[in-house]
Amino acid sequence: MDNKNNIVLAQINTISGDVEYNKNKIIEHIKLAKEKKASLIVFPELCLLSYPMGDILGRYPSVAKKCLLALDEIKEYCDNISALVGYPEINNNKTGKPFYNSIALIQNKKITKIIRKSLLPNYQEHNDYRYFEPYRVDVESRIFELNGIKYGVIVCEDAWNDFEFFERNLYETDPVAIIAPKVDVILCCASSCTRAKKEQLKHNMMKTAARKYKVKYLYVNQVGAQDEIVYDGLSRMYNEEGNVCAMAKSYEEENYLLDLNSKTNPINPLPEGLELTLNSQKEFSLDHGPDLERTYKTIVLAIKDYFSKNGFKKAILGLSGGLDSTICAVLLADALGCQNVLGVSMPSKLTSNESKTDASILAHNLGINFIEIPIKDMHDLMADKFKNIFNNIEKKWDSRYTSSYTQDNIQARSRAMILWGIANEFERALPIATSDKSELYMGYATINGDMSGGYAPICDVVKTKLFALAKWMNEKRPIKNAIPKSIINKPPGAELAINPKTGKALLAEDALMPYEFLDEVIWRIENFNQSINDMMKIEFLYEKKNNVDKKVKIQWLEKFFKRLNAALYKWYIIPPGPIIDARSINKAEFRQPIISNIDYK
């Protein structure tokens, strides 16, 4: 290996606002890189502060000052190595936002250049423009020479404005078009979270740029989870032909050494399935296969980091024998270790024996802790108590429903009460909200009941994908078939009420609509912003397989949006959970005023 071509991509897992922790991590990676005789180490965007930053810069101005002091310390370790370190730079001008999103180039213990980000994203989870001032594309500061190689630096969003690649561009200038023709190597410092179809887009964009400008294109990404946002790592290099010739691991920290000219840099795999879809178009499919490993790894890391970074150790969840709680239990066991998970079966009189058995078999297979706590006594007490209360109130208010969800919700809330009680009694224990995305869209979840918890692992995963994920986990996990087949085969239902037509427990699809249809509606809204009229013009997959009257279809669509509108106040209090899809209803990226009245036609 030729020393001067050795570069370390420091794919690190940082903590928002924890300058001390992040600084130490940066120094540790610089030391490692020096041991490896690298000539250059590149860190992710804003690594001293970490993303997401929320309002930390605005509310705690001393944090930015601490970043400067930390940079001073870091400098001292940069002998015999150059480093690119991201930080929030204070804007001393009398106009403009208070900070720049900057990268310091450190050489011989000195900051020799400061590169300031030009394009500031302000969509989805991004809020750069809230605190950062955009800076013109300053060629002088962005280019440096090292060992005869010319490098050009871009910062994350700076890469996302090619006028040929994108149909529509958010910004007037393309920093890559200005910098790339003048250099041998592009270095892109990024903090780019994972999402459905984003790897595909990102890969094609970088590949295209490398080829177009005949440059080597290096990309360093943050890794790790923070609340809702999960960074997948996968830092890499493209050669001048646009081929991937180096790839760091996914979902793991790494001090990744590469040789600019070597053909044998390690190329770690993308999550299974993603490679197959690198060139596919965006279309709806019920075959979730190509996205399952990514989904699994994203959620496992999300849980792991949420717990460890916040000081939680143990998770408590209700095990109903249904799909949602089952999936959560597996993911929790894999993220936290089975000894740190407690599954609680809380049967009511509507709980079938099968559900109880399934829950207990699952717990046994996973090796997690398990207890059964019947809630009949709580339900009886409350039902009885409410009878008197309601009769009393009825004398004052004549607006009593003829049929209500009160009885159903008593069960869900009794269960949450037990879980939170346990969490209050045992150190560092957190209850888990098991609601899935399909049901949250429909408001099919109980406030202070199943919606409640400290973290919501599957709040951005639709039901049909959860079924696929269950099968995938049964196949891929070291312990095969941990999930009983009966859980995967039975139709979803909360077992909170009886369907008067069948005399059996009400199924979710009776209350809502077929999940295959429901999930396609969600997908069409999130990926194409389609209205009811748009969707009436398209044949859904479900329609291709089943005979659906147009009248029924429009009824389902209208029901969907009516329920969505009524669910907005529930969305406001969904606990945090990882973003998985191309778009989500997670608060980090979507807000619809509760007071809003949209004509969804």
Place this chain on the structure above:
Amino acid sequence: MDNKNNIVLAQINTISGDVEYNKNKIIEHIKLAKEKKASLIVFPELCLLSYPMGDILGRYPSVAKKCLLALDEIKEYCDNISALVGYPEINNNKTGKPFYNSIALIQNKKITKIIRKSLLPNYQEHNDYRYFEPYRVDVESRIFELNGIKYGVIVCEDAWNDFEFFERNLYETDPVAIIAPKVDVILCCASSCTRAKKEQLKHNMMKTAARKYKVKYLYVNQVGAQDEIVYDGLSRMYNEEGNVCAMAKSYEEENYLLDLNSKTNPINPLPEGLELTLNSQKEFSLDHGPDLERTYKTIVLAIKDYFSKNGFKKAILGLSGGLDSTICAVLLADALGCQNVLGVSMPSKLTSNESKTDASILAHNLGINFIEIPIKDMHDLMADKFKNIFNNIEKKWDSRYTSSYTQDNIQARSRAMILWGIANEFERALPIATSDKSELYMGYATINGDMSGGYAPICDVVKTKLFALAKWMNEKRPIKNAIPKSIINKPPGAELAINPKTGKALLAEDALMPYEFLDEVIWRIENFNQSINDMMKIEFLYEKKNNVDKKVKIQWLEKFFKRLNAALYKWYIIPPGPIIDARSINKAEFRQPIISNIDYK
């Protein structure tokens, strides 16, 4: 009155995304203005869509198209009158954000000019830059002549960048400086929410501009509440000397007619106390007097609009006999009518007789519905049930706390269970979360307990202000002294636990710190972003009155930030409630990652 000088300021209350509703309201106000023979009617910024817009434009693109169709309809009513109507204009360029924040000037049934907003706010509750492209200050489009008078149009934030008035400027250009010297009258279309000290700042800014450029300065503001944000109206005119010579009502819709040259336009009063403080400096005071009427009116309108715009009619709340629930009950009664409020007293064994009596007297004085539901049975059942559960779990997990909040929380959660049960059973009924700002900062509230509800009226009001508000309401409401004095005089406490030292119910100040101190810490963070070190250098009001050891002070400050940090996951699920203070922790404007580790020193 000379017809050509007659202008209507259309201070309207719109609904986010409800284009049909907003359009009809606009047409109705144009008709009214024509009846009044006005030559010009001016609407608030973006009135066809309404603020706040959240992600409506991104998620439902048909809404912007519907705004265009609505504008077409509105045009037809604009004969014999000119109108300025705000709407989201689609940006047809291939670069830039997808919309402009525009104002259409309609004359003789045609759109004769389109004014595009130049300065796009992206701080606090503002997210303009998420969807809007800023436009250069286009003099041509912004100026028009009518009846020999030259008008110049600016849009809300366009007014907020005077280089002399502000110490620091967010933007490079000042539209007012460019437009005002060329015109006789400035027309400012705004959607400017109320906040502590904002009226004072806004008034001085507009007054200064009117005087500096020797123009008449007209300001039209939205009115009404949407989720967390309350617009106070108070549209107005300043003359060339910078004096207010016309002022619409506060917190009410109005079709306000003024004559540009008249000295007898109605001048409605500011909320009581605000006028006194127009020129005062920002400093902490425990005399909340000058802000109480504004606070009261803001919350009452917030509740009223939240309920009516969302289709809710009835409010249910627990009445503990404590200050928070008391204040909420009064505000709800005034907003919704006493017959639509149900106060529920839910005593446990820790509830004093005094608390029970106070709650019932309060309900009687207010004329609201009242029932008492003891929760001893629920508490006994749960306590008993938990005993077995915990002993069982203890065999698996050795991490049981020696003392815990479990018992306290059973009470709070039992109460919430009752309130939500009632809400499930009676049409359009919503439970109310009664947590106050001081306690939310400290995480001194129970998840699925008192923190839970559909709306949180006082989530942005600190405790010392609530005491002042109670006294103020007792004095100012038509029915005097509705709040029993004993509620105001007793020290706050949740009556959930016994203080082992006193043998009596634990007081909040024992668990936290003196409220007078606590509220000053909050104020210093929110107004000056102060750190622990900053605050150690300042003498607090509480210190001036009491002997506080520096060691105790730093303990309190450290405790404050430790509790704040641990409360972040609770903040994530605080229900919506109105923004009152200069800064708040409401989600519309503040986000600190739950995973964040700040050195608050």
